[in-house]
Amino acid sequence: MATSIYPQYPPDLTGEQKSYLLTNLIDWSIAHGLTVKPPPSFVSANQDPLGVLATPAPVTLFPSLFPQRCFDEALAIQESYNELYSAIARDEDWLKSIVEELLDIDDFVSQLWNIHLTVKKEGYAQNLALGMFRSDYMVHVDSTATKPEPEIKQVEFNTIASSFGGLSAQVTAMHRHLVAIDAYPPEISALLKTTESLGIKQSRSNTSLAAGLGAAHRAYGTSKASLPLCVIFLVQDLERNAFDQRHLEYSLLHDQGTRSFRLPFDRILTDTKLTSDRTLLYIPPHSPSTSHEVTTIYFRAGYSPSDYTTPDAWAARLHLERSAAIKCPSILTHLAGSKKVQQVLATPSSPHLSRFLTSPATRARILNTFAPIYPLDTSAAGLEARRLATDSKTAARYVLKPQREGGGNNIYRAAIPKFLGETSEERWPAYILMEMIEPPPLTNAILRNGEVQRGGVIGELGVYGVCLWRQGGGEGDKGEVLENWEAGYLLRTKGDTSEEGGVAAGFGAVDSACLVDV
Template sequence: MSRKKDFSEVCVLAEEFSHENGILKRENNTIEPLPCTLLPSPVPAKLLRFVENIQADFNLLYHKVSLDHEFIESILKHVIPQDDYTAHLWKIYMNTRSEGVLQGVFLGLTRSDYMLHLDPAKERSNPTLAQRLLHTEQASAFAPDFSGENSWPNLSVRQVELNFIATSFGGLAQRMVLQHRLALSLCGFPPSAGERVPDCSAGDKFADALALAQKIYQERRNELCGETGNGSSHPAVLTIVSEQEKNIYDQRVTLSCLLLRHPNIPILVRSFEQFQENSDRLKIDEKRRLFVDGEEIAVVYYRHGYTPEHFSNDEIWNVKYQLERSLAIKCPCIQYMLVNTKLIQAALTKPENLSRFVHPASASYRNLLSTFAAQYPLSEKFGINSLDEINRVVQKCLANPHLYVLKPQREGGGNNYFGEDVPRMLRSVFDNGVSESYVLMERLYPYVVENYILNTPNSTERKKIVGELGIFGAFIGCGEKIFLNEQAGHLLRSKPVEANEGGVAAGFGCLDSPFLV
């Protein structure tokens, strides 16, 4: 940072810019700033390009899995008796399946999360690699490298998870680009440095996907209902939210993009509880068209409804069922929710399962397989690992718990076990007979970056952080027919190196942006 300026003043100004850019959350009915890094953090340009290029492959893979009832059932049938939440989802899926699925168009607004894993032993053998990525000032001396050469030989791209529901921070990731370009200028970097913060249009692309789904809904409604005049010419997008939502401003960015780019599409924002309190607000007609407060709904966009706590009673589960059985396009549909589990993800790491959906001679197959971290469901019933394999990995884990993470099989974030908590929880899992509900995964160690975290105490102190890189995806398909399949931008979240969980809205991590190296 070349300018002679009081650094605390720089941080105060950067924090004020973050407020201006809407990097905010709602906490106890008050508006609070979200933590974000002062500067964008170094990320290898070639590896960002790689994960962007394979996002369409992941979108298509999980769409194909969602259509394979036999495969889904073979994996989930063992966990349904133990997990009431998954059992409820399965019941909705089976009920709508037996009733007849009217709406075969599936909309996915996804995010695939990765860590750029640096083996500690390899780091010692090649310290230059870590130094190139240590902090933005140092990284700025190296031009971005998009070449196909193996310029980052000790870094491995490893997928942490794939998210299908309430995929967050697409809106604020778009805002972080401007935030970090401002910060680079504020800190005295040359104008060319801002060009190394890549554009992100996740909010815009999500909005465009919702608009395309609305258009497809109208065409399919007219085809199925045999009419062109009685349906609404502008059916709405219904967003399902939590009444205690912290991450409301990220949600609003996506909706504002939809309103600005597609002003003819009405939007409604409702909670499950509003329908529970007054069931007359939600109506399904004889053709299974969905109406909310008298407005026809084309798309149900869930930003809520992905953990057991979101379904506190049978009335809310019934609201979910009514939405699912309707003609509206769901984002995500119940099939996508069922495949968005750690067990399905673990199953796909096995070549024999992946080849069921992707041709094994294809580049897509090789690329997808290269990103998979080692995962071990703790029961042989799934046919993923043998009992001997499970026993061996459990013994290794008990001896070296720092090399593993224990995760519940369903998505939703958090609830993972690290370090010395892993052996304790492992014993509890087996003692209580719930091994089918957990997955053991190799622990990933991303390279360490030094940066400053704004909107936190001691924001002027340089901190050691690690990042998790997410790639957004937008997908619309109906069976084998694909209407849209693209990567839709990126997200970098970072957390202090000593932190295990990384939820930004929950206060564990911070928003970041890539600085291409």
């Protein structure tokens, strides 16, 4: 049973109030590119072949309430999380032990690992790696505690293609604008107005993430091929969330002075080539005579199996990994983000955290953010998990998640025993069992594709982190972290009847955190 902690919120609006709020929200969003390309169900490709129509990104009408100390803690520990995942990506032996358990059951992880082995054999051409992470949390209130207090629990840690960093700065600016023009009723505007520590928090994710790309670009050094340098945004075709990426691109150009190009995943082998020393060259299709040398590849594609439907796709990934460009993320960092890693770190009484973080205080803070996660293998913890998951009574407090990246296909609560019953037991280790987080009840309204829906919602706080490191050469050289900063936040809010995330997929909305002292 979810425990209520927030004041009554948001208020009911009169028709005139709603109309004023909505008109200003829509126009501000479009005027500032807080937008997505409309889904085919709203605008068909037939109607708009050039793709010139846009619509506000799904957004909440109100900034969602969020406990101040939870927010502060999530941002405060981001640098430690950056350090942790950088250390994991630099610990090949440890990663190998984790990945090996998945090789037979997760073809995607297996393919990624094979690419690592292939490049390792040849020798890596680049010793720097860039992480642009996002650690996602929900507020959890333990209803069985004597004095229930809100705390953050990690939902997942993203090491590749963390999205919405371009839009989240816009959505907080949008909600702050609505406060500035008194679009909210007086009885709540005091709550929303920013004081030093409370009120709507502005996210700086856009410029801060662009600064991460800029730092990697500069760390690459001068051109080996005497060509102009560039960053590559590796993207999916027909990306509806393109403006999120564009805002990073524009900040990278204007604030960092760094050129970038968008490269669709299926054009890698056509539009890039490697020199004999594996310098990566980008040959712009619109201007083949002005090749650029690629310093940094920012993956906004290639993170899920659905991007690898042809043999060429894997050849393309290998081609990039062999190159001297800095990868964001490197293939080991990509693997570090697998749910299996999250699971072994969060398995009760796991010894792993102390391998990567020397400070006991830091380890304790990180541990506090873990919801218990169990493997579904045949270890002691795994057998306990199987017992919990196959009994519909105990399963009701859990969610079953595939180890792979990319969201989707989670199995919830009472549906778990039936699902496992229909799944061959040897495939069970491809899943983890996670204790459900119990967020306090909250109401909001969401504008999506021209429709407003109001109801119970669940918010997910994502904290961005930028980390640039030297990978090290093994045998005592563990590399070193060169840059490490917290890079703003995102609040994503979804209806509490849906149990999926991901705004662009149509299930949620971008939101701002209005911090309250609860």
